[in-house]
Amino acid sequence: MNTTMVKGLFLIAAIYDGLLGLLFLFAPGLAFEIFEVVPPNHFGYVQFPAILLLIFAAMFYRVAMDPVANRFIMLYGVALKAGYSGLVFYYMLTTGVPSMWVPWAWADLAFLVLFLVSWSYMGRQMAEEAQ
DSSP: OOHHHHHHHHHHHHHHHHHHHHHHHHOHHHHHHHTTOOOOSSTHHHHHHHHHHHHHHHHHHHHHHOTTTTHHHHHHHHHHHHHHHHHHHHHHHTTOOOGGGHHHHHHHHHHHHHHHHHHHHHHHHHHHHHO
16 A cells, blocks of 8 residues: 555545435436336435535545545545445345445445555554654
């Protein structure tokens, strides 16, 4: 891991969450239609989390631009990815969950691990620079 890789990772995360946010905000029925899943009774239930994804995309972009100054934001990203993937995997193991949510849960689990590695790496970098 190096700073360039951390920047690239968070840029990819910003694009990923930004595109998903835009999809579910402006075309919330499209993914449900593609995956043949019954949509919720009101798209506001999908659009509000979509707005949160856009906010996180902006945060990830900030990290990508300056990972040292914005290292603290990485842990919010870890929390987001743990929350989403944790819920999907919990429901997979208990009552079931539509398959459309599962690939994104695996992607978020990968982001979670890489965010933690990035957070740790940037912490070591900051400590070295402080000496």
